[in-house]
Amino acid sequence: QTKPPMSAEEARALKDDIAALRAEIAAMERRLEESGLAAETAAVATAPAAPAAPAPAAAPVQTASVSDTTITWKGAPEIASGDRSFKVKGRIQADAAYVDAPGGLDDPGLGFGNEIRRIRLGGEGRLGGGVGYKLELELSDNVVELVDTVITYETKNWLLSVGNHNQFQALDEMTGDSSGSMMERAAFTDAFNFERRLGVSAQYRGIKDWLFQGGVFTDDIEALSNSSDGPEGGDENNSVGVDGRVVYAPKLGDTQLHLGASAHYRDLNRLSDSSTRYRQRPFVHVSNSRLIGTPSLAVDDETHYGVEFAAIRGPWHVATEGHWLDASQVNGPTANFGGGYAEVGYFLTKGDSRAYKNGIFDRTKPVSPIDRGGLGYVQLNFRYDYLNLNDGSIRGGEQNGYIASLIWGPLDYLRLNLNYAYLDYDGATPLDDGRRNYGVHVTGARIEVDF
Amino acid sequence: QTKPPMSAEEARALKDDIAALRAEIAAMERRLEESGLAAETAAVATAPAAPAAPAPAAAPVQTASVSDTTITWKGAPEIASGDRSFKVKGRIQADAAYVDAPGGLDDPGLGFGNEIRRIRLGGEGRLGGGVGYKLELELSDNVVELVDTVITYETKNWLLSVGNHNQFQALDEMTGDSSGSMMERAAFTDAFNFERRLGVSAQYRGIKDWLFQGGVFTDDIEALSNSSDGPEGGDENNSVGVDGRVVYAPKLGDTQLHLGASAHYRDLNRLSDSSTRYRQRPFVHVSNSRLIGTPSLAVDDETHYGVEFAAIRGPWHVATEGHWLDASQVNGPTANFGGGYAEVGYFLTKGDSRAYKNGIFDRTKPVSPIDRGGLGYVQLNFRYDYLNLNDGSIRGGEQNGYIASLIWGPLDYLRLNLNYAYLDYDGATPLDDGRRNYGVHVTGARIEVDF
Amino acid sequence: QTKPPMSAEEARALKDDIAALRAEIAAMERRLEESGLAAETAAVATAPAAPAAPAPAAAPVQTASVSDTTITWKGAPEIASGDRSFKVKGRIQADAAYVDAPGGLDDPGLGFGNEIRRIRLGGEGRLGGGVGYKLELELSDNVVELVDTVITYETKNWLLSVGNHNQFQALDEMTGDSSGSMMERAAFTDAFNFERRLGVSAQYRGIKDWLFQGGVFTDDIEALSNSSDGPEGGDENNSVGVDGRVVYAPKLGDTQLHLGASAHYRDLNRLSDSSTRYRQRPFVHVSNSRLIGTPSLAVDDETHYGVEFAAIRGPWHVATEGHWLDASQVNGPTANFGGGYAEVGYFLTKGDSRAYKNGIFDRTKPVSPIDRGGLGYVQLNFRYDYLNLNDGSIRGGEQNGYIASLIWGPLDYLRLNLNYAYLDYDGATPLDDGRRNYGVHVTGARIEVDF
Structure with missing residues (x-):
């Protein structure tokens, strides 16, 4: 009954x-x-x-x-109890792209390409007492690398980190690759060989709206691996650098402002026995061709510095950066290269806004994701992306890039990214008629899960 | 304080x-x-x-x-809340085997061998809204590879996938290696170079008892990695294929039937500049020797198709497949190779039956596992396994294999597998007296945890 | 009030x-x-x-x-239900060190160095019915390797294991690298090429205070990988060994005693076609230089045996081992090498004591960790570390090492380790004045999270 x-x-x-x-x-x-x-x-x-x-x-x-004990869903469950927590981390980025270069450029690495751009698997957690850790393996280009792999100690105002991490290079570099406005970062970030390196750093957040970051770093973990000798072997790699960055990020009414500046010095020491190149792909990563780039240089130290500006207000955001690199050559003058970008973005979906946290753009979560009957967010971005690898007798080439992206974020931790770029080159890889000034059209798409 | x-x-x-x-x-x-x-x-x-x-x-x-939030035990705990879930995935397969070849075959890769056949670590989850992901790293032969690495979208009738996954090649290929009836799959699946590839696929389950599967795939993720150039480098790899499969799987009384057919076409494009071989190990993977196999061929496209039949009733199952490959040569005729198998299996333990789901055999869970006072399941299987790599002037050899397996599944997610195979070769690697027709006895054992 | x-x-x-x-x-x-x-x-x-x-x-x-279902915090949460459980495992060890060798030793691999010493990611769990598994990937020296990767079956008195694991070589080798008293293990453990290998083992704990361990092992998983041929290729590697160890560990009042002995035999079989070296780094791993070591030897079998003694009482512990290796040469006499150490340690913090379990030192957990208002533990250790690689005409060199370590364990699963070593060499790599007897000062620091 x-x-x-x-x-x-x-x-x-x-x-x-x-x-x-x-x-x-x-x-x-x-x-x-x-x-x-x-x-x-x-x-x-x-x-x-x-x-x-x-x-x-x-x-x-x-x-x-x-x-x-609580379980919070962040793509994967975060299990927490008091000041202890743990979450598995993962990332899948699948790319397809088409690089449409002039007919006279006979490079089988252009045209259509696809790949798994990044796969990451790892974990992050807190041990209690302010101590945390993060550990991520990345399988990229068939090599397993460490991405962020750090032990941290955090107090109210300080964050100390030791391990493999970013050197506070630039806003666009530090913003997560799943939080950025384009499929790939600004051209200068790759051209100047930004990467995570092993080091210790401190961040201070004790003054309202200010963030101070600084650290000492050696090289990336792969380069430091001691299983190989010689100038490029980890055993004999004694490069070292210092890095600092300052951010002032006040909130003016409904507008989040971001003003930043960073400076960096690196002594390559024994690495100067090997060579350094500054070069860049035609926007997308599926192609291994570099249409602009310097020849191999014997560099013994690098100084670079950058300035950053960004603002977020409701559905709008703007961001711009400039970055300059002085590469001191062993047998030659110091070469100066530069790059930068300016972008504007707008959310077509009501209520969505670009997230910002700790001096970088953060992951945007849609106000109305599809699992709650919404459409997710839709964002439109435009970027002008400049790179100059010419200095004196070094003619690495120059790029003026015009890039548009349409991003759909149907759910937290899921994005689809459709990009178009027109790259206007001066002094690039010559066509068969000898011309080095030409344009390349690039179309790219990415689907990514990142948690 | x-x-x-x-x-x-x-x-x-x-x-x-x-x-x-x-x-x-x-x-x-x-x-x-x-x-x-x-x-x-x-x-x-x-x-x-x-x-x-x-x-x-x-x-x-x-x-x-x-x-x-619920926690369900599936080897590792699956944490779920509504339509969100997460589970760590892992696999360990430890093999030992003895390949007993005629005395005149002096190959130090035969005889006894052992290895960790597969190690996998990864995770799978659902983000909500029908979106899911799976991400697995496999360490095999000292190389880290991606296995299933996909982002999926699922509705009542459709399953869309993008990422690295199988191309619906054949029942035996798609059935998990921890769910199969033998330690290794049918000879044709390796000989024809089946592997996971990067692509997009759709599966439709909207008509009762029918399953339709189709997709477009490029190459495996390792091959697509853009860090290498040249014809085999990922950067210049523009191979592409289309794949389709249809399954009709009605339940007739207590009998689960399976009827399947698949067709596949692949244009190797620039990969045709490198070479393709079709060959197979003597059943077990611990040996790296291939006693039969074609020479390197310049292949520019492949067409292959297969038919599948299986039936399960109580403790019994039967399965048989045939698969044919047309390899179009750049400078020669199209070569036709073929393979197939027929098997019968029986559970000695009362109540156990082979599991079947989504057009493939699924993991069998013992009715009475040892942690509830039972013995687990014991299954006995026999397979005839045929492979023909001869066509015209290409004399890759022919195999008639007779294989028996005894599988003990004491617990969910744990199996012990004892196999014996007699491989009757025609046209295999010559003995020192020149004979190419001979038999090889193979004994293999595997213990595997897979969750 | x-x-x-x-x-x-x-x-x-x-x-x-x-x-x-x-x-x-x-x-x-x-x-x-x-x-x-x-x-x-x-x-x-x-x-x-x-x-x-x-x-x-x-x-x-x-x-x-x-x-x-319970969740217990062990660095990462261990989820358990009845006799089923699962926990993610991870390890980060970041090292920096300075090797101060005499001026006449011109080796760019000495001096300052830093690296991520070990990164591990994996999981361990129990499936029920006494069956368990452990699976760990280690990224070390840019290569992904398997560390402990085993399937186990445990009863009250027995523990059976199959997979990649230690061969019960020595107390110092089997004690976890995050539980040891020094940054690196005793010199003989590396010099004698101890490593995990694929095999089956049994451990018996049925007699009070006694532990019996034995197994049969082939080679490490990398060496067994079948993707390479030739004498060092996994396909043709048929080396095999047997290993046994006995421990008697009574508790006398407040004193935990440990008495152990082990014996090992390994037939290198086809591996004797390649060569074997016995050598050791100057204590820390960041340097790839080996200042002492034998030339390449053609070894066809190895017999080695060791004795172990340790005692723990309150804040104090002592430990000492001796280990002897007989390397039978294909074209020469059996070479005999030996090593050992003696150490004493003391906790400066009240109530802390070195942990001991299952025949090895276990991870020490501070009585008053910093997340409960304490200081964690502070431990001071001294070790004398001897290695002799001279025998007859083989002059590999001799080391007398004097090592001090100061370990701070602020929290469970977190350690900071500061080490100083003076290595007194006889017959080491010659200086430019020809001297082979000299001393090296080494300073090292490590921070490690291990769960």
Whole structure:
């Protein structure tokens, strides 16, 4: 005999009651914990006897330890308890692109290409006491590399990091590749060989709206690996650099401002026995061709500095950067190269806005994702991207790039990115008629999951 | 800073609170009782939680939401909430084998061998809104490769996938290597170079008992990696193929039937500048020797097609496939090769049956695993495995294989596999007396955990 | 004004009440879920549960299934239910070191160096029925390798393992690299090429205070990989060895004693076609230079054996080992090498003591970690480390090492390790004045997270 089901209102009221009870119980638990008598092991809740698991009957009263373990969904579940937490991290980026270069450029690496741009697998967590860690393996170009792999210590105002991480190079470099406005970063970031390196750094956030970042770094972990000798072998690599960046990010009314500047010095030391090149792909990564780039140079130290400006207001954002590199040559003059970009973006979907946190753009989460009946966010961005690799007798070439991107973020942690770029080159790889000034059309698409 | 311990008054107040809560719960229970809702399944426990926020002080009546987070054990725990989920994936396969070839075959790669056949580590999850992902790294032959690495979108009738995945090649290829009836798949699947490739695919399940699968694929992720140039380099690899498969799988009384057919075309394009070989190991993977195989061929496109039949009834199953490959040579005629197998299997343990799902054999779970006092399942399989790599002037050799397997599955996600194979070769690697027709005895064992 | 703290009894009673409330609430939620009106947001769980024990909990009148899933924090959360469990494993070790060798030694691999010493990512779990698994990838020297990758079966007295694991070589080798008393293990462990290998082993713990370990092993997984041929290729590698170890570890009052002995035999078989070297770095791993070491030898089998002694009492511990290797040469006499160490350690922090479990030193957890207002543990260790690679005409050199370490363990799973070593060499790599007897000063630091 079925009785009438509980009404929705009744159920909701009951749920509210239960929620209230839970909150009170939680408060009591905290009291207990503060009294130093709480159980030390976290017990957790659980689930309806999973399939295949026998479901024991109810047990009678007594002891038990209580827990404040929570599970928060961030693409993968973040399990947390007090100041301890853990989350698996993963990233999949699948790219397809078409590089349409002039007919006289006979390079089989152009045309259509596709690839898995990045695969990452790792974890991040907090051990308690302000100590955290992050550990990510990346499989890219068939090589397994470490991406962010750091141990951190965080207080209210300070964040100390040791491990493989970015050297505060530039806004566009530090913004996550799944949070950026284009499929690929500004041309200067690759051309100037930005990469994560092993080092120690400190960040200070103790003055309202200001962020100070600085560190000492050696080289990337692969370069430091000691299994190889010689000037490029990790064993003999004694390059070292210092890096600093300052950000002032006040909120003026509804407008988030970002003003930044960074400076960097690196002594290549024994690495100067090998050679350095500054070059760049035609926007997309699926092509391995570099249409502009310097020859191999014997560089013994690098100084570079950059300025950053960005602003976010409602659906709009603008960002622009300039970055200059002085490469001191062993047997020649110091070569100066430069690059920069300016971009504007707009969300077509109501209520969405570009996220900003800790001195960089953050992942945007759609206000109305498709799993709650919405469309996700749709964002349109335009960027002018400049790179100059000419200095004196070094004729690496010059790029004026005009790039548009249409990004659809149907759900948190999922993006589709459609890009078009027109790259106007001066002094690029010569066509068969000898011309070095020409334009290249690039179309690219990416689907990415990143959590 | 530590807070003072709870006072006696405070403790008394807490006790009063608990008494009050008890009364409220009793009242709520009466309400529930009156609503006549039966209770026998469990849901998840839940707790007050402000995810990622510092634990709030004692909350009053309203706040807090309740949770439906569940943890289901699938080798590793699957954490799920609504249409979001996450599970770590892993696989360990340890092999030992003995290849007993005629004395006149002096190949130090034969005889005893052992290896870790496959190691996989990854994760799979659902982001909500029908979107899911899977990401697996495999360490095999000292190279890290991607296995299934896809982003998926699923509706009631459709499953769309983009990423590295199988091209619906054949029942035996698509059935998981931990769900198959033998340690290694049918000879034609390796000989014809089946592998996962980067592509997009669609699967339609909207007509009862029918499954339609199709996709467009380029090459495997390693081959597409853009860090190398030249005809085999990822940068210049523009191979592309289309693949389709149809399955009709009605249930006739207690018998699960499977009828399938697939067709595949691949244009190797620039890859035709390098060479293609069709060859196969002596059943087990621990040996790197190929006793039969074609010479290197310059192939510019491949067309292949297969037919599949299988049936499962109680402890019995049968399966058979035929697969034919047309390899169009750049400077020669189209070569035609073929292979196939027929197998029968029987579970010695009462109640066990081979699992089948989504057009392939699925993982069998023992009815009485050892952790519930049972023996697990024991399955006996026999397979005839044929491969013909001869066509015209190409004399790659012919194999008639007779294989028996005894599989013990003591627990979900754990298998032990003992195999014996007699491989009867025609036109294989010559013995020192010049004979090319001979038989090889192979014994292999595998223990595998796969979740 | 502090009032008297709540008594242990009162606290326990409170906790019981809370557990009972939780169980009742869980039951109500299940009723709600059955009504189809369960809430959509995830909060988490907590429930009555004694970690790893069946969950006794107050349950009122009616039915309900109770789950016993628990989450225990071990750097990362270990999720467990009954005899099933899972935990992600990870390790980060970042090293910096300075090797101060005499001026006449012109080796650019000396001096300052830094690196990520080890990165590990993996998982371990139990499937039920006594079956478990462990699977770890290590990125070290730019190569991804398997570390412990085993499937295990455990009963009260037995532990059976198959997969890649240690061969019970020595106390110092088997003690985890994050549990050891120095940044690097005793010189003989590297010099004698100890490594994990693929094999099967059994351990017996059925006699009080005794542990018996034995196994049969082939080679490490990389060496066995079948993708390469030739004498060093995995395909043709048929090396095999047997290993055994016995430990007697009684507790005498407050003193934990450890007495151990091990013996090992390995037939290199076809590997004897390639060559074997016995050599060692100057203590730290960031340098790839080996100042002492034998030339390449054609070895066809190795016999080695070791003795172990250790004792722990309160903050003190001592440990000493001796290990001897007989390397039988294909075209020469059997060469005999030896090594050993003796160490003493002391915790400066009150209440801390070195952990010991299953025949090896275990991870020490600080009594007062910094997240509970303490300082963590501070330990001071001294070791004398001897290695002799001279025998007859083979003059590999001799090392007398004097090493001090200062270890700070602020939290579980986090350590900082500061080391100084003076290595007194006889017969080492010659200086430019021909001298081969000299001393080297080494300073090293490591920060490590390991869970």
